[in-house]
Amino acid sequence: MAINTEKYQEIINELKGKATLVAVSKTKPVEDIKTLCDLGQRDFGENYVQELVDKQPLLPNDVRWHFIGHLQSNKVKFIAPFVHLIHGVDSLKLLQEINKQAAKNNRVIDCLLQVHIAKEETKFGMDEVELNEAISQLANMPMKNVRVAGLMGMASFSEDVDLVRSEFKYLKGLFDKVTGESPAIGQRPTINSSLSTANCQLSTLSMGMSGDYKIAIEEGSNMVRIGSLIFGERNYNK
Numbered sequence: 137m138a139i140n141t142e143k144y145q146e147i148i149n150e151l152k153g154k155a156t157l158v159a160v161s162k163t164k165p166v167e168d169i170k171t172l173c174d175l176g177q178r179d180f181g182e183n184y185v186q187e188l189v190d191k192q193p194l195l196p197n198d199v200r201w202h203f204i205g206h207l208q209s210n211k212v213k214f215i216a217p218f219v220h221l222i223h224g225v226d227s228l229k230l231l232q233e234i235n236k237q238a239a240k241n242n243r244v245i246d247c248l249l250q251v252h253i254a255k256e257e258t259k260f261g262m263d264e265v266e267l268n269e270a271i272s273q274l275a276n277m278p279m280k281n282v283r284v285a286g287l288m289g290m291a292s293f294s295e296d297v298d299l300v301r302s303e304f305k306y307l308k309g310l311f312d313k314v315t316g317e318s319p320a321i322g323q324r325p326t327i328n329s330s331l332s333t334a335n336c337q338l339s340t341l342s343m344g345m346s347g348d349y350k351i352a353i354e355e356g357s358n359m360v361r362i363g364s365l366i367f368g369e370r371n372y373n374k
């Protein structure tokens with residue numbers, strides 16, 4: 137299926153002032169990415185290290201590459217020279233490796249902590265306890281080359297709109313807690329002290345894909361990752 141630039145424009149207008157669009161280009165040809173670049177799109181998401189490393193030199197230097205897949209520690213070094221934001225960080229061990237590789241490249245790499253919000257077993261991410269632990273531990277870790285910039289989550293792949301909405305609502309609730317913005321509760325957030333650290337400045341909430349981004353926006357997402365709606369269905373067996 138071909139790229140749909142009309143749909144792209146429609147989504148851009150819909151998201152204006154609300155959320156950043158990460159156009160998910162995995163498995164899609166460089167020509168399609170260039171088409172969107174010509175329309176002004178700069179944020180692109182990829183899931184596979186080798187594919188990203190192959191595509192990056194073929195596209196303009198000012199493209200912001202988002203790594204949205206499951207990142208293995210031994211592959212961080214390949215994307216560290218240029219990656220803009222790593223969405224799926226689910227352990228401090230991985231964060232330490234990103235810090236190490238970022239330092240070698242004289243960079244500070246922004247990362248999002250992935251939270252497991254779906255009912256499905258297969259999705260990666262931390263649970264609430266692990267998230268709180270990670271954020272409070274961060275305050276005592278000397279990592280100068282990473283910055284935790286927010287949270288990321290994937291809802292269940294389901295037609296059940298109420299289920300998907302409740303999962304996004306849950307993640308937004310966690311986000312509000314860790315950013316210290318829980319207006320409904322009116323009490324001091326428990327881990328607010330960690331906000332003052334340089335390596336943890338949470339402002340990005342990455343949630344929503346082709347099938348559920350409208351719900352995600354309604355629930356407070358400020359970054360969506362949309363692939364097939366713009367680029368067409370993916371064919372993994374090319």
Ligand SMILES: *Cc1c(COP(=O)(O)O)cnc(C)c1O
Binds near residue numbers: 204345347365
């Ligand atoms: C592939 C992928 C997307 C985009 O999925 P679509 O349904 O094609 O929009 C978004 N987020 C992650 C983590 C992905 O792996």
